Structure formats: structure tokens, C-alpha cells
Amino acid sequence: MGRHLAIIGAIGTGFFVLTMAILLLTVGQAAAADVRRDRLDIVKIALSVVAGVGGMVALVVAYRRQRVVEDAHRHTQTVEADKAHDALERRITDAYRHGVEQLGSDRAAVRLGGMYALERLAQQNPAHRQIVVDVLCAYLRMPYELTEALGADDAAAVTEIDSADSRSQARSAQEEREVRLTAQRILARHLRLATPGQTTDTSDSPWTDVDLDLTGAVLIAFDLEQCQLRSLRMSLVIFVDDATFRNVRVGDAATFRAATFQAAADFRGAAFAGDADFGTTTFGGQAAFDRSAFAGDAWFGGVTFASDTGFDDAVFSSAAGFHSAKFLGTTAFDGVTFRQVAGFHGATFQEIAGFDTARFGGDAWFDGVCFNQDAGFRRVCFSHTVGFRAAVFGGSAWFPGSRFDGNAWFDASTIARAAWFINSHFSRGAWFDDPSYVRARFDDATLDTAHTASPRQWPSGWGVTTHAATAGTAKLVRGGRRH
The missing domain is CATH 1.10.287 (Helix Hairpins)
Known part of the structure; x- marks a missing residue:
């Protein structure tokens, strides 16, 4: 200065x-x-x-x-x-x-207080939300025994001391169940998007920019309906419904209806003990359900799979519905097992779709399905009726080595390239109308002669031999009888 x-x-x-x-x-x-x-x-x-x-x-x-x-x-x-x-x-x-x-306390009330304290922390400090979500997910990933509460008859069969111990264990199990349900509700409450006109009193904005990692967790009546998050990892998860516990209402094992996953969703090896509802869900990234198991009904109606999707070796023990689903990436159902009805009415497969070695134990419906590129059904077993009525194959349709043990309906469907039924077998009716299957190949395909009353029509140029190749079996050859 x-x-x-x-x-x-x-x-x-x-x-x-x-x-x-x-x-x-x-x-x-x-x-x-x-x-x-x-x-x-x-x-x-x-x-x-x-x-x-x-x-x-x-x-x-x-x-x-x-x-x-x-x-x-x-x-x-x-x-x-x-x-x-x-x-x-x-x-x-x-x-x-x-x-x-x-959260590490032996008392359930203290654990609940810890969860609500962490919820408030994440609510007031957005920068710390992911770490709070990670803590809640880690708690749900901790080992959890699915112990049922003992009834009066069970308690009478043991000594007074054992009875007291059993009641204490049952009470602890019920308390832990409530703590876990609270953790699930906290996650769902802050991941759920408000519908138009609806106000929420839990947050000024949902926690959409977070990832969930619940690998190996045990989840009870898990509900992420209308939720939105970045990515989801649920491989090896066990989804159970409330029927696992006595005197409690039955509910879905998992509900993801109208949810949005911006990035990858990993359900590989997941086990759904009850119904699973993914209706109208949007998968923005890769969706992996390989080796997953669905004990109850599985609903994927109206789902959008924006990227590659995999259901390889998955098992559907009850009904499976993929009506009007959109598969915008490569889709793989190789080795999948449908033990009951499987419905794909009106679904769209934008890229290559593969169902090789799949097993359809009930009716399989692909009516109105659009395969924009090649569709592979190699060595597939259709145990009951299968319908491809009005289906559109933008590429080739591959059915070599497949078995059609029920009626097979391909009427009104269209194929841009060729259909391959080489070495396939037809046990009952089969209906192929022209001109869609002019380029179809049925070399070495066989059919049972015992079901002559079943409706059959083969594409032009193909028909049944006048003599059986083996007892009860005939071959499809060029120039044979079409009916």
C-alpha cells in the first residue's frame, strides 16, 4: 500500500x-x-x-x-x-x-430404528443415497432362514423348555421378517415414481439414480411396481411369497409391474417361489434371466426389452405370458422349459430369436408374432398344440429336428426367406397354407399315421408317402399326398 x-x-x-x-x-x-x-x-x-x-x-x-x-x-x-x-x-x-x-443390534426394534435413521439421512443428503441403498441391500443379502412359526400343536409335542425356546425362535423369525419387509418398503417407497396427479409425502424427488445389488438375497413378497432405478442385480435371489409364513395372506413372490430399469438387470439363477409379475416393465439395458426358475405364474405381457435378452435354461413351472412383449435386441430362450402354457401372442422380436432345444410342456402360442430376422426352433419339443397363425418371419424359420406332438398351426403366416423342417416329426395335425411355405424344406421329416383324422395340409410340392417307412410312421416327400 x-x-x-x-x-x-x-x-x-x-x-x-x-x-x-x-x-x-x-x-x-x-x-x-x-x-x-x-x-x-x-x-x-x-x-x-x-x-x-x-x-x-x-x-x-x-x-x-x-x-x-x-x-x-x-x-x-x-x-x-x-x-x-x-x-x-x-x-x-x-x-x-x-x-x-x-442394524447390528439383537433387538428388532433397534434394527428398525437404524433403518429409518438411514432413510432420513439419505433423504436429506442426496449425495449419500447410494451408500444408504448399498447398506440396505447388504442387510437383505445377509443369510436368512425361512423358518415357519410353530403352531400350538407343534409346541405341545416338545418339552416345556423346548417349547419356550421354539416360541422364542419363532418370535425372532417373525421380527426379522418384519425388519426385512421394512427394508424392502423403504427401497420401494423412494424408487417409486408418482403417477400423474399423485403427490408423495416421502420425498421431493424419487431416488432414481441408484443401483440395487441384491445378489443371493431372500426377498419376501418383493414389490418394485412403478419403480425406476439405474441398474439391478438379482442373480441367485430367492423370491418367496407371504404363504411361506403361516396365518399370513398369500401374495406375489415378486412384482415389478411398470418398473423401469435404465441399465442392466441381472436375474440369473433367481428362484421365484410364487407368482412373478413383470407386466409393462421396461428393461433399458441387457436383461438376463438365464437359469432362473418360476414356480408360479410368470407374466411379461407388454414388457419392453430394449437390449439383448436371455432366458437360457430357465424353467417356467406354471403359466408364462409374453403377450405383446417387445424384444428389441438379440433374444435367447435356448434350453428353456415351459411346463404349462406359454403365450407369446403379438410379441415382436427385432433381432435374431433363438428357442433351440426348448421344451414346451403345455400349449405354445405364437399367433401374430413378428420375427423381423431369423427365428431358431432347432430340436424343440412341442408336447401340445402350437400355433403360429398369422406369424411373420422376416428371415428364415428354423425347425430342424423338432417334435410336434400336438396340432401344429402355421396357417396365414408368412415367411420372407425359407422354412426348414428337416428331420422334424409331426404326431398329429399340421396345417401349412400356400403360398407362404413354397420354399419350405421337409427332407426326412416324419409323421404318425395313427392320427389320420387330424387336419393336415402340407405346402405345395410336399406330401405323405404312399407306404410307411416304418410301422405307424410315414415320411414327407416331394410330390406326395398333401392331406
Whole structure:
């Protein structure tokens, strides 16, 4: 500051001397009578210049003083902000540590309190939501025995001490069940999107930008209906319904209706003990259900699979519905087992679809399905009626080595390239109308001759031999009988 003032003073002094010299030189050239008056004017001008320089010095001093005050104020604000941030982080850390410690308590009420404390922490601090979600998921991944509560008859069969122990264990199991249901409800409540016109009292915005990792967890009546999240990992998960516990209503083992998964969803090896509802769900990334098992009904009606989808070696023990589903990536159902009816009415397969070595134990319906590219049904077993009525094959249809043990309906379907039924077998009726299957190949295909009453019509150029190749079996050959 002193250096700046000295510089300004020197400049002012020099400017004053220069001004005086110029004015005196000018006055020296004027008439003598005007010298005294001009000298007085010169002094006045010089003093004005000095006053201006002084004003400049005052302005500079005021500016520098203001800068110092502002810098000090900003420094104070920064220090206070850092202190507030540190205090907030300490409070968050303490709250997080306390909540986690509560989850490890032997008392169910304390564990519940810990979950609600973590929920409040995530609600107030969006940057910490993922870690809270990870903690809740980790709790659900912890080992959990599906122990049923003992009834009065069971308790009477043991000693008084054993009875008391059994009741205590049953009570603990029921309490742990409630804690787990609470964790599931917390996740669902904050992942669920509000419907138009609906208000929520749980958050100002849903926690949609989080990932769920529930690998190997045991989930009870799991409900993510209308939820949205980034990615989901549920491989090796066991989904059970409320019927697992006595005196409790029966519910779906898992509900994902109208949910949205922005990235990958991993259900490989998952076991659904009850019904599974994925109706109108959107899978934005890869969806993997390989080796999954569905004990109850599985509903995938209206689902959108935006990327590659896999159901390889999955088992559907009850009805499976994929009506109007959209498979926009490569789809694989290789080795899948449908023990009851399987419905794909109106589904769309944008890329290659594979059902090789699949087993259809009930009726299989592909009516109105659109296969935009090749569809593979190699060595598939259709135990009952299979329908491809009005189906569209944008590429080739591959059925070599497949068995049709019930009626097979391909009427009104269209094929852009060719259909391959080489080495396939037809036990009952089969209906192929022209001109869709003009390029179909039935080399070495066979059919049972015992069911002559079943409706049969083969494509032009193909028919049944006039003599059986083996007892009760005939071959399809070119130029044979079409009916």
C-alpha cells in the first residue's frame, strides 16, 4: 500500500512541476503588463492539478481499503463454509455410523430404528443415497432362514423348555421378517415414481439414480411396481411369497409391474417361489434371466426389452405370458422349459430369436408374432398344440429336428426367406397354407399315421408317402399326398 502511495505522489509531483514549467514558458512570451495576473492564474491551475492528484490518491486508497475488506469478508465466509461443511460431514458420518451400528443390534426394534435413521439421512443428503441403498441391500443379502412359526400343536409335542425356546425362535423369525419387509418398503417407497396427479409425502424427488445389488438375497413378497432405478442385480435371489409364513395372506413372490430399469438387470439363477409379475416393465439395458426358475405364474405381457435378452435354461413351472412383449435386441430362450402354457401372442422380436432345444410342456402360442430376422426352433419339443397363425418371419424359420406332438398351426403366416423342417416329426395335425411355405424344406421329416383324422395340409410340392417307412410312421416327400 505504501509503495503505491509513493508512486502516485511522485507522479503527482512530477505532473505539478511539468505543468508549472509549461505555464511559465507560456507566460514568458506574453506582455509584461499581464505577467502578474498570469502568474496568479498559474498558481491557481497548479493548485487545481495538485487537488486532482490528491483526489486520485484518495480514490486509490479507498479502493484498496475496500478490496482488503472484501477479501477479508470472503476469507471469513470461506472459513465459515468449511467449518459448516466439516460439521455437516461429521454429523452425517456420526448418523451413518450410528444407523449401521443399530442394524447390528439383537433387538428388532433397534434394527428398525437404524433403518429409518438411514432413510432420513439419505433423504436429506442426496449425495449419500447410494451408500444408504448399498447398506440396505447388504442387510437383505445377509443369510436368512425361512423358518415357519410353530403352531400350538407343534409346541405341545416338545418339552416345556423346548417349547419356550421354539416360541422364542419363532418370535425372532417373525421380527426379522418384519425388519426385512421394512427394508424392502423403504427401497420401494423412494424408487417409486408418482403417477400423474399423485403427490408423495416421502420425498421431493424419487431416488432414481441408484443401483440395487441384491445378489443371493431372500426377498419376501418383493414389490418394485412403478419403480425406476439405474441398474439391478438379482442373480441367485430367492423370491418367496407371504404363504411361506403361516396365518399370513398369500401374495406375489415378486412384482415389478411398470418398473423401469435404465441399465442392466441381472436375474440369473433367481428362484421365484410364487407368482412373478413383470407386466409393462421396461428393461433399458441387457436383461438376463438365464437359469432362473418360476414356480408360479410368470407374466411379461407388454414388457419392453430394449437390449439383448436371455432366458437360457430357465424353467417356467406354471403359466408364462409374453403377450405383446417387445424384444428389441438379440433374444435367447435356448434350453428353456415351459411346463404349462406359454403365450407369446403379438410379441415382436427385432433381432435374431433363438428357442433351440426348448421344451414346451403345455400349449405354445405364437399367433401374430413378428420375427423381423431369423427365428431358431432347432430340436424343440412341442408336447401340445402350437400355433403360429398369422406369424411373420422376416428371415428364415428354423425347425430342424423338432417334435410336434400336438396340432401344429402355421396357417396365414408368412415367411420372407425359407422354412426348414428337416428331420422334424409331426404326431398329429399340421396345417401349412400356400403360398407362404413354397420354399419350405421337409427332407426326412416324419409323421404318425395313427392320427389320420387330424387336419393336415402340407405346402405345395410336399406330401405323405404312399407306404410307411416304418410301422405307424410315414415320411414327407416331394410330390406326395398333401392331406
